[in-house]
Amino acid sequence: MSFEHLLSRAGERMQQSAIRQMGTVAASLPDVISFAPGYPAPETFAWDDYRTIADDVLSGADGTALQYGPTRGFGPLLDTLVSLLAARGITSTVEQLQLTTGSQQGLDLVARVLLDPGDVALVELPSYTGALTAFRNVMASLVGVRRDDEGIDLDHLETTVARLSAEGRRVKFLYLVPNFQNPTGALMSLARRRAVLDWALRRDLIIVEDDPYGALYFEDTTSPDETRPIKADDRDGRVIYLSSFSKTLSPAFRVAWVTAHPSLAARFETAKQALDLCTGNFDQRMVYESCRRGVLDRQVPKLRAFYQRNRTVMQEALRERLGDRITWAIPRGGFFLWASLPEGVDTMKMLDRAMRHRVIYVAGSPFFVDGSGQQTLRLAFSFVQPARLVEGVERLSTAIMEELETIPKLAAKQEG
Numbered sequence: 001m002s003f004e005h006l007l008s009r010a011g012e013r014m015q016q017s018a019i020r021q022m023g024t025v026a027a028s029l030p031d032v033i034s035f036a037p038g039y040p041a042p043e044t045f046a047w048d049d050y051r052t053i054a055d056d057v058l059s060g061a062d063g064t065a066l067q068y069g070p071t072r073g074f075g076p077l078l079d080t081l082v083s084l085l086a087a088r089g090i091t092s093t094v095e096q097l098q099l100t101t102g103s104q105q106g107l108d109l110v111a112r113v114l115l116d117p118g119d120v121a122l123v124e125l126p127s128y129t130g131a132l133t134a135f136r137n138v139m140a141s142l143v144g145v146r147r148d149d150e151g152i153d154l155d156h157l158e159t160t161v162a163r164l165s166a167e168g169r170r171v172k173f174l175y176l177v178p179n180f181q182n183p184t185g186a187l188m189s190l191a192r193r194r195a196v197l198d199w200a201l202r203r204d205l206i207i208v209e210d211d212p213y214g215a216l217y218f219e220d221t222t223s224p225d226e227t228r229p230i231k232a233d234d235r236d237g238r239v240i241y242l243s244s245f246s247k248t249l250s251p252a253f254r255v256a257w258v259t260a261h262p263s264l265a266a267r268f269e270t271a272k273q274a275l276d277l278c279t280g281n282f283d284q285r286m287v288y289e290s291c292r293r294g295v296l297d298r299q300v301p302k303l304r305a306f307y308q309r310n311r312t313v314m315q316e317a318l319r320e321r322l323g324d325r326i327t328w329a330i331p332r333g334g335f336f337l338w339a340s341l342p343e344g345v346d347t348m349k350m351l352d353r354a355m356r357h358r359v360i361y362v363a364g365s366p367f368f369v370d371g372s373g374q375q376t377l378r379l380a381f382s383f384v385q386p387a388r389l390v391e392g393v394e395r396l397s398t399a400i401m402e403e404l405e406t407i408p409k410l411a412a413k414q415e416g
């Protein structure tokens with residue numbers, strides 16, 4: 001049976017995530033080193049603590065642990081989030097909080113509650129594809145805004161919004177990942193954060209701030225003050241702030257949250273009721289107990305050191321093997337290194353060659369809503385062990401050098 005004629009307009013347009021597709025391809029190839037998925041390293045998981053906590057939660061003493069729970073979230077976990085947010089400089093009450101099944105669900109809730117078909121969501125060039133997918137699924141129109149070294153380009157933001165307003169388009173929000181952005185790994189400067197909040201106030205727009213990586217700053221280059229969320233300086237509730245335990249505890253728990261103006265939080269709750277009634281109660285207990293027993297506090301400094309080391313190994317291997325043939329900014333936190341190759345290289349096409357050398361990455365173009373970014377790629381250094389990181393960079397370098405030789409202008413330059 002064919003279903004094409006029965007699909008909704010939104011259903012017809014839904015697109016597979018490019019990253020997930022590439023991850024699936026990689027998993028099916030033997031001995032491939034994959035820099036594609038932004039996964040945490042499993043050796044960092046607090047396996048022993050989770051075993052003990054699961055045993056206690058499953059003792060049967062509290063029957064609600066395996067029961068349906070409130071849509072807003074498990075009460076004690078919501079209280080814990082209030083304190084966790086306060087440590088990030090954000091004042092939030094329980095009324096402003098909504099637990100979500102991963103931040104991905106938070107993005108979906110934002111899309112459902114705020115975007116009508118044709119409404120404009122402003123996104124960075126490049127931007128996290130999971131957010132782009134959530135916004136596209138409700139048939140929003142995505143408009144890209146350029147970035148510079150400090151973050152979103154305010155001049156381009158202003159001219160873009162002025163143009164859209166003149167065309168009578170309805171702009172709803174600006175989506176940002178200020179801390180160690182996916183895919184670029186970039187950290188937005190504090191001055192730029194303040195400026196973009198002022199801009200949103202002037203333009204009366206919402207900022208959707210997505211912050212799964214803020215805790216994972218690298219102590220060799222970055223101070224925690226530099227990760228201060230935009231939400232911390234939000235005085236009138238125009239910032240919707242999302243964060244997650246996926247990168248600090250485990251993505252398997254699927255526990256994350258949104259904090260927003262109480263009236264929006266109430267809408268998110270209603271929208272979530274139709275999606276999954278509530279986030280898994282057992283998962284929430286695991287996360288709550290991990291916070292209460294100090295697992296999270298013990299984990300985070302270890303993770304910073306672990307990912308910092310991986311970053312250093314990858315970036316030194318890249319420097320040694322590729323020198324100035326490609327460019328990148330050294331990541332100061334998070335999971336990703338973003339590289340630009342010379343003009344003329346198409347990293348999507350280069351994937352075949354990379355796979356022949358048994359290495360994989362995410363091509364940059366799916367992160368750009370304006371069709372650009374062909375010569376960029378994202379490398380996740382989070383998931384691959386150090387010895388394999390070096391081996392993977394060697395394979396990638398071979399693929400890149402071969403590719404550069406196929407581009408006549410570049411090959412001539414290399415010979416010269």
Ligand SMILES: Cc1ncc(COP(=O)(O)O)c(C=O)c1O
Pocket residue numbers: 038101102103104105128130177182210212243244245246251255256
């Ligand atoms: C920027 C960003 N937002 C949201 C997510 C979704 O995270 P989760 O649903 O696991 O909380 C990710 C995952 O990689 C991400 O990089």
